[in-house]
Amino acid sequence: MPAKRSELATWRREQIIDSAMSVFGGKGVDAASMKDVAMAAGVTQGLLYHYFAGKEALVVAVIAERGFLPELRRLLSAAADRPASEVLPEVVAGFDKLLTARTPLLGMFLSGAHGNPKIRAGLEAVIAEGQRLLGEYLTARVAAGELHEHEPSAVAQMLLCSSLVTAVMGLSSDPRAKTSILIHGLAAT
Amino acid sequence: MPAKRSELATWRREQIIDSAMSVFGGKGVDAASMKDVAMAAGVTQGLLYHYFAGKEALVVAVIAERGFLPELRRLLSAAADRPASEVLPEVVAGFDKLLTARTPLLGMFLSGAHGNPKIRAGLEAVIAEGQRLLGEYLTARVAAGELHEHEPSAVAQMLLCSSLVTAVMGLSSDPRAKTSILIHGLAAT
DNA sequence: GCTGACTGACTAACCAGTCAATGAATAGAG
DNA sequence: CTCTATTCATTGACTGGTTAGTCAGTCAGC
Incomplete structure (x- = not known):
């Protein structure tokens, strides 16, 4: 003081x-x-x-x-020339860490999102920005020939939303397992 | 009356x-x-x-x-002998529909999950049960030779959590895109 | 006549927000 | 450097309104 x-x-x-x-x-x-x-x-x-x-x-x-946006932007400014197999696990682990480090704020966002328009707008901004930045990176990797054509927003939703919910509920999240499945697929060869 | x-x-x-x-x-x-x-x-x-x-x-x-559990169980009692390429899109679309049809209840779960232990327990039950049932199906498909070995809870988390958040936020969800990416993977051939 | 669904007025506690009063840090005058 | 005037962070008592919950009493169905 x-x-x-x-x-x-x-x-x-x-x-x-x-x-x-x-x-x-x-x-x-x-x-x-x-x-x-x-x-x-x-x-x-x-x-x-x-x-x-x-x-x-x-x-x-x-x-x-105290919002998540600045750190989210820094986290997702992934070097577009590095491979997804490296970048995605890093990004997801970083996002998990960002969320679990500020659980009070996360709780405030979730509890208020349905009733308070200001809070809802704040959460919307986080999700939209995350989806946009991750989508841009994925599109770049498609252009680089590492990934084939796909719907980037679907990938972003699956990764970001699962991190969000697991952080809120205190569940364990496994960034490497998630991203590995996304990249290589579930289908038997 | x-x-x-x-x-x-x-x-x-x-x-x-x-x-x-x-x-x-x-x-x-x-x-x-x-x-x-x-x-x-x-x-x-x-x-x-x-x-x-x-x-x-x-x-x-x-x-x-008025909870989601009974409908969730019915939805996820997927015939273990049908292929994931058919079943997963159905399940995700059904889950999306189930959630968007009862947005008030969903809002109540989300808004109360962080402060009210009873509500939190209710939401935990839905996620745990969804993760368990979907995990069982995926394990069966691995045994059937359709999918290779993987972490089923990671897949369940990605699918269920993204449906949950998109329903709450009123975002559009694309079950077919999500499940297709999960099954075939992002990597270029 | 009895049961029980239903009412409306009630209470004590709590809510967000207001405000006059206080006193310590500070700036300016000599 | 000292005395004084002003600023402003801080308090605690206050208001009007709302809250969850209670209860004696009413009336319709059995």
């Missing part, structure tokens, strides 16, 4: 966002009260409204400033 | 469960109030507590009596 007032304000803001992420993720946005967030942050409820216009604004701040 | 009192009680109970499913699914369990459910059912709030011990009991009743 900084003594300087100029640093204090930004520090406190970040701290409230972190507390909100953990509380919203743990109980769900609707079940969590502003009092819960205030207690988690160790401040009074009134102070929350000094930093954020309301509950909705706090939710938006969490999504905007 | 039956006139006979013997039929009335069971009819009313079913009606309340249906209303609860739609209300809980639409707003999320936490955001939906018992008053909302009562209004949707066209009865007073007091009557809800005549039929159900509380909100939690109503949630449990919706899961137990």
